[in-house]
Amino acid sequence: MEKTIVVGIDIRDLKIAKTGTKTYLEEICRAFKKERPGIKFYFFDTILPVYIGKNKILKIAEHLRFFIWKQVLLPVLALSKGCDIIFCTDFFVPYLNLGYKTIPVFHDAFFWEYPEHYNKLWLKIFHKFGVQAARKSAYVIAPTEYAKDRIAHYSGLPVNKIISIPEAPKTLLSTPSLSTGTLKLKTSKYFLHIGTFEKRKNLYCLVEALHLLHQQGFTDFSLVLCGQISPKNDMDGSRKLYEAINAYNLTDYVIMPGYVSDIDLSWYYQNAELYLFPSVNEGFGLPILEAFQNKLPVLVANNTCLPEVGGEAVVTFNPFDASDLADKIIPIITSKERRLALIEMGNERLKNFSWERTANELIEVFKKAAQY
Numbered sequence: 001m002e003k004t005i006v007v008g009i010d011i012r013d014l015k016i017a018k019t020g021t022k023t024y025l026e027e028i029c030r031a032f033k034k035e036r037p038g039i040k041f042y043f044f045d046t047i048l049p050v051y052i053g054k055n056k057i058l059k060i061a062e063h064l065r066f067f068i069w070k071q072v073l074l075p076v077l078a079l080s081k082g083c084d085i086i087f088c089t090d091f092f093v094p095y096l097n098l099g100y101k102t103i104p105v106f107h108d109a110f111f112w113e114y115p116e117h118y119n120k121l122w123l124k125i126f127h128k129f130g131v132q133a134a135r136k137s138a139y140v141i142a143p144t145e146y147a148k149d150r151i152a153h154y155s156g157l158p159v160n161k162i163i164s165i166p167e168a169p170k171t172l173l174s175t176p177s178l179s180t181g182t183l184k185l186k187t188s189k190y191f192l193h194i195g196t197f198e199k200r201k202n203l204y205c206l207v208e209a210l211h212l213l214h215q216q217g218f219t220d221f222s223l224v225l226c227g228q229i230s231p232k233n234d235m236d237g238s239r240k241l242y243e244a245i246n247a248y249n250l251t252d253y254v255i256m257p258g259y260v261s262d263i264d265l266s267w268y269y270q271n272a273e274l275y276l277f278p279s280v281n282e283g284f285g286l287p288i289l290e291a292f293q294n295k296l297p298v299l300v301a302n303n304t305c306l307p308e309v310g311g312e313a314v315v316t317f318n319p320f321d322a323s324d325l326a327d328k329i330i331p332i333i334t335s336k337e338r339r340l341a342l343i344e345m346g347n348e349r350l351k352n353f354s355w356e357r358t359a360n361e362l363i364e365v366f367k368k369a370a371q372y
Contacts, residue, residue, distance in 0.1 A: 005039045005370045007032075008083040008100075010074055013090040015050040019196065020286050021107060023170045025089045030171075031359035039363055042081045044074060063121055070094055071129070084370045085138075087362070092130045093137055101138040101369045104130075106162075108147050108283030112154035114200075117235045131155055138369035141362070143167050143284035146305035165361045166309075168353040169289035172266035186252045190222040191329075192272035192296070194265070194287045195279070198230045199237035202301070204244040205278040208322035211248040213329065221333070222253045226260040226268055269294035274332055274339075277306060278319045285309050289353055292346035297332050297339055299325065313342065313349035 009032065013025055032041045046069055051062040075094045078086050083100045086093055091111070093102035111118065111126050118126075134140050134155065140162045142148040148164045151157065191210070195201050203225060210223050230236040245254050260268060269275070275291035277300040288310050291298045300306040301319035310316075315332070318324040331338050 002038055005085065005366055006042070006081060006083045007039060007085040007087055007366055008042045008044055008074075008078045008081060010070075010086065010088040010090070011043045011045045012050070012069060013088075014045070016052060017090070020167075020284065021089065023286060024105070024107070024167060027168065027171065027355045028089070028359060028362070031355045034359075036363065039366065042077075042083065044077045046073065059119070060121065063119075063125060066092075067125065067129070071096070075100075085366050087366070091126065093133045095129055095133045095136070097136060102133065103137055103139050103141060103365065103369060104134055105141040105143075106134070106147070106151050106155075107143060108281075109150035109154050110281075110283070113150075113281065114235070137161075139163050139365055141165055141365070144305040144308050146308055147283045163365055165358055165365070166353055167284050167286060167289075168355045168358055169286060169293045169350070170262065170265075172262060172269070172290065172293070185222050185255060187220045187222045189220055189273045190224045190255070190271075191274055191276050192224050192226070192268060192291075193276050193278075194226045194260070194268070194290070196227045196230050197225070197238040197241060198235045199240075200235075200279055200281045201237060202278040202280050202319050203237060204240045205319055205322050205325060206276050207241065207244040207248060207250060207254060209276075209325040209329065210250060210253065211244075212323055212326040214250075214253075216326070216330070218330070218333065221273065222255060223250075224255045224257070224268065224272065226257055226265075228259045265290075266294060269296060272296055274299065274329070276325070276329075277301060278317075278325070279306070280304070280319055282306060288314065289350060292350040295343050296346070297342035298346060299328055299332075311349050311352075313345035315342070 017025060051058050070092050071094055075098055078100050079098055086100050086102045089105040091104055091106055093104045115123055140157060142151055142162050142164050145164050148162045152159045152162055193206060197203060206223055213221060229238045245251055269290060274297040279301055280303060282304050285306050288298055298310060299315045299317055300310050302316035307316055315328050317328045
């Protein structure tokens with residue numbers, strides 16, 4: 001009889017994580033909690049609250065507590081349960097491997113690509129302990145081949161040590177209680193984007209494209225941008241966004257409802273005309289799959305991982321050329337056949353992604369690592 005593999009999952013990040021990283025951990029834990037012969041999971045969390053405020057002293061104290069959790073408490077918990085593997089989805093695993101193998105998830109290469117966006121102390125901790133611990137890990141998980149290549153390029157980790165395992169769409173609930181009146185739309189139709197207002201999201205491109213469409217007579221469309229302003233000045237792209245809205249007199253046509261809860265998110269997808277993704281850098285791009293799931297045509301920037309995730313089911317555009325985006329939108333909003341064809345391709349593309357598939361592929365990595 002084969003030995004049961006014991007895997008410890010660090011879920012402390014659920015107290016901090018937002019957007020895609022939170023979705024990943026929530027969904028993968030849900031999948032791992034199903035009965036799986038030959039493997040046993042423990043879900044490790046701290047009993048202490050996690051500070052997420054802006055006080056510098058308390059933030060430094062929280063960094064210290066994070067270090068103690070990762071390097072002391074988590075290893076002790078893993079040892080007490082006889083873990084063969086420690087799996088962490090927040091870039092950091094224990095530096096010391098005390099009878100177990102470690103496997104981190106690196107969602108992207110942003111620590112290297114945008115160092116100015118991170119606290120200097122946090123960045124030092126990442127390079128000193130996050131990257132060095134990853135070097136000692138059995139494997140590192142990345143969400144796409146693009147992310148894998150960028151992580152290998154910057155970290156120096158062997159490419160064959162980094163395994164690309166795709167993600168899947170968030171599990172969303174329908175909420176018929178919302179209505180278009182809630183949005184105070186000036187038009188009956190809208191384009192949608194979900195995500196924070198970071199510079200790399202390139203949201204002003206959408207405003208410029210909407211302006212060009214209005215100039216060509218397509219004035220029955222608005223733009224809904226669900227998300228929050230970035231709390232970090234170096235990352236925040238809202239200023240350029242607001243300037244574009246004011247310059248083109250689109251205040252009544254660009255709706256920003258702020259952070260949207262999971263309960264309401266599906267409503268925004270289900271009532272949109274199409275989904276626009278102008279980002280210039282992503283590690284995966286979960287909204288692509290969420291849009292497919294909600295029967296939306298999807299247009300994505302022709303860079304980084306977005307074409308990889310969307311495949312032939314997405315229309316690509318130059319994110320630095322709003323006229324290209326406008327030109328790509330027009331055939332979709334003027335042709336029912338084109339719209340339905342994209343929706344059907346999205347349905348087919350979505351079949352390649354599920355959290356069950358993600359969980360199964362991760363379990364194969366765990367088994368391989370346990371025998372390593």
